[in-house]
Amino acid sequence: MARLDLNADMEDVFALYNNTHFRGFSGAITADEVDSFIAMEDVLTVSEVVEITIDASRSTAPWGLQRISQDSTISSSKSTTARTYTYTYSDSSLGSGVDVYVIDTGLLVSHTEFGSRATMGFTYFTSNTDGNGHGTHTSGTVGGSTVGVASKANLIGVKVLKDSGSGTSTSLLAGFDYVAAQHSSRSSDSNFVGSIASMSLGFSGRSTSVETALKQLVSSGVHAAVAAGNDAADACDTSPAALGGSNSNVVTVGAMNIDDSVSQFSNTGSCVDIYAPGEDVVSSYNTGNSAYATLSGTSMATPHVAGLMAYLLVAEGSSVNTPAKMKKYLKNTAVTSELGTSDAPDYISGGSLIIANNGS
Numbered sequence: 001m002a003r004l005d006l007n008a009d010m011e012d013v014f015a016l017y018n019n020t021h022f023r024g025f026s027g028a029i030t031a032d033e034v035d036s037f038i039a040m041e042d043v044l045t046v047s048e049v050v051e052i053t054i055d056a057s058r059s060t061a062p063w064g065l066q067r068i069s070q071d072s073t074i075s076s077s078k079s080t081t082a083r084t085y086t087y088t089y090s091d092s093s094l095g096s097g098v099d100v101y102v103i104d105t106g107l108l109v110s111h112t113e114f115g116s117r118a119t120m121g122f123t124y125f126t127s128n129t130d131g132n133g134h135g136t137h138t139s140g141t142v143g144g145s146t147v148g149v150a151s152k153a154n155l156i157g158v159k160v161l162k163d164s165g166s167g168t169s170t171s172l173l174a175g176f177d178y179v180a181a182q183h184s185s186r187s188s189d190s191n192f193v194g195s196i197a198s199m200s201l202g203f204s205g206r207s208t209s210v211e212t213a214l215k216q217l218v219s220s221g222v223h224a225a226v227a228a229g230n231d232a233a234d235a236c237d238t239s240p241a242a243l244g245g246s247n248s249n250v251v252t253v254g255a256m257n258i259d260d261s262v263s264q265f266s267n268t269g270s271c272v273d274i275y276a277p278g279e280d281v282v283s284s285y286n287t288g289n290s291a292y293a294t295l296s297g298t299s300m301a302t303p304h305v306a307g308l309m310a311y312l313l314v315a316e317g318s319s320v321n322t323p324a325k326m327k328k329y330l331k332n333t334a335v336t337s338e339l340g341t342s343d344a345p346d347y348i349s350g351g352s353l354i355i356a357n358n359g360s
Contacts, residue, residue, distance in 0.1 A: 006025075006027070010027070012027050012028040013026075013027040014026045014027050015124075015171075015174050015177075017177040017213070019177055019180040019181050019184065020180070020220070021184075022176075022177075022180070022213045024173070024209070024213075026169070026170040026174075034046055046209075047169075047208040047209040049170050050169045050205065050210075050239075051168050052166065052169065052172055052201050062281060062283070063080050063085050063258050063277065064276070064304055065085060066085035066086050066087060067258070068277065068355070068356050069086075069087055069089060070088065071357070073260045074258050080258050080279070080280035081280065081294065083147075088358075089360050090358075091314060095143065095151070095153035095310030095313065097152075097153075097192075098150065098154065098195075098196060099154045099156060099192075099194070099195045100154065100307070100310050101121070101158050101182070101195065101196065101198065102142060102155060102157055102198050102306075103172070103175050103197055104134055104138055104139075104160070104198075104201065105132040105134045105159060106123065106127070106128065106135045107136045107157040107286075108129070108130050109157070111144075111290075113144035113146065113147060113283075114140075114143070114284070117152070117153065117155055118139065119154075119157065120156075120157040121156040121178065122158045122178040124160055124167070124170075124171040124174045125162060127159070130159070130286045132161070133285050133286040133287065134200070134295075135157060136283075136284050137284060137285055137286075137295055137300070138302070138303040139157070139283075139284065140283035140284030140303075141283045141303035141304055142198055142306050143310065147283045147292075149303075149310070150308075153307070158175045158179060160174065169210050172201070173209065173213055176214065176217050179217060179222060180216075180220060180222070182195070183195040183217075183222050184220070187221070193313055193314060194313040194321065196222070196224070196306050196309045196310055196313075197223070197224045197225070197306075198302060198306030199224065199240060200297075200299030200302045200303065202226070202227055202238050202239065205237070210240055211239050214226075214240050214250060215243065218248060219323075221323070222323070223251075223309050223313075223326050224240075224323070225250075225251050225302050225303075225306040226243070226253065227241065227252075227297070227299050228252050228254040228255070228267040228268070228271070228301075229241050230255075230267065230297050230298055231267055232264060232266065232267065232268075233267050235252055235267035235268060235271040236269050236270060236271040241267060241272075242271050245270045245273060246270075247271065249326075251326070251327050251330060253276055253301045254266045254272040254275045254276075255276070255278025255279065255296070255297065255301040256276065256277060256279070256353060258280065260337035260355070262275065263278050265298075267298065273327065273330070273331060274305060274330055274331065274334055275353055275354060276304035276355065276356045277300070277301060278297060278301030279296045280294055281294065281300035282294045283295070305356050309326055311358060312326065312358070330356060333357055333359050334354045334355055334356055334357055336355070337353045337355060
């Protein structure tokens with residue numbers, strides 16, 4: 001920046017990112033300045049600021065915990081709106097001590113589902129609360145006491161989306177910057193177990209800056225689960241979902257319904273690593289300390305996997321203690337649901353849906 005007489009105090013410099021894993025800034029610069037940065041040998045990428053949005057749509061109910069803890073399909077005759085399903089697990093620590101960074105709209109810290117385990121760690125905006133509900137909902141699925149996968153994990157809200165549900169690559173990179181710094185700081189603590197980033201968001205296209213920063217974050221040891229997107233399209237065409245598959249150790253999550261079918265809205269393709277419950281998901285909501293809502297979307301599928309990562313970090317230890325090991329473990333222990341080759345989408349190998357499972 002100094003080479004072009006730019007500094008952090010300038011109005012056109014929106015944010016600085018300075019951690020041990022990636023460095024950069026976001027701002028309004030001229031075409032000539034863009035060319036100058038591109039020409040610098042120590043600049044890895046220059047990309048345009050893009051808008052991000054949440055991946056959710058309204059609907060109804062919590063069957064997902066049972067599905068990720070059993071091998072067989074849940075009978076569809078049972079109402080998806082009932083909270084009468086059974087969540088089975090073999091490790092009662094349930095992610096205790098794991099730090100899960102919910103990169104979203106924030107979270108309602110005082111919700112009864114969270115006890116004293118939730119905090120708001122970072123906001124890019126003036127507001128430090130969840131005025132949308134999306135982040136509180138996804139946080140509940142990650143680690144709520146009755147609706148969550150990892151019911152003893154630490155939940156840290158990272159608000160990179162406004163209450164309207166939108167944000168930009170600038171705010172998301174600021175969130176990554178915070179997580180990177182926290183992960184580095186926490187790693188030296190004697191009680192540190194691991195860090196997970198849950199991202200139920202995405203772009204309408206690709207962002208090299210976001211993808212580069214996220215890969216650096218994951219290479220530092222942060223596990224990441226990201227939403228495939230809700231456009232019924234190829235997940236490889238959108239960030240950060242495109243980092244799934246063989247492209248990195250990020251885990252990209254698609255959505256399925258109670259019948260073990262891919263949700264009609266879910267993005268698919270080779271960048272989707274695994275599927276999880278994403279329709280009729282009941283979880284905590286921001287309208288009250290005991291409020292619940294039922295939502296659908298790959299946003300709802302993603303926290304099932306983020307919560308599963310937290311659960312496994314404690315239950316399986318060194319078998320999953322790096323993002324590469326975790327991704328391999330999740331895929332190796334996933335269960336398959338045969339759809340029949342005549343009905344099988346071409347993006348699911350062998351006509352089977354690969355479903356996240358906790359091994360219980």
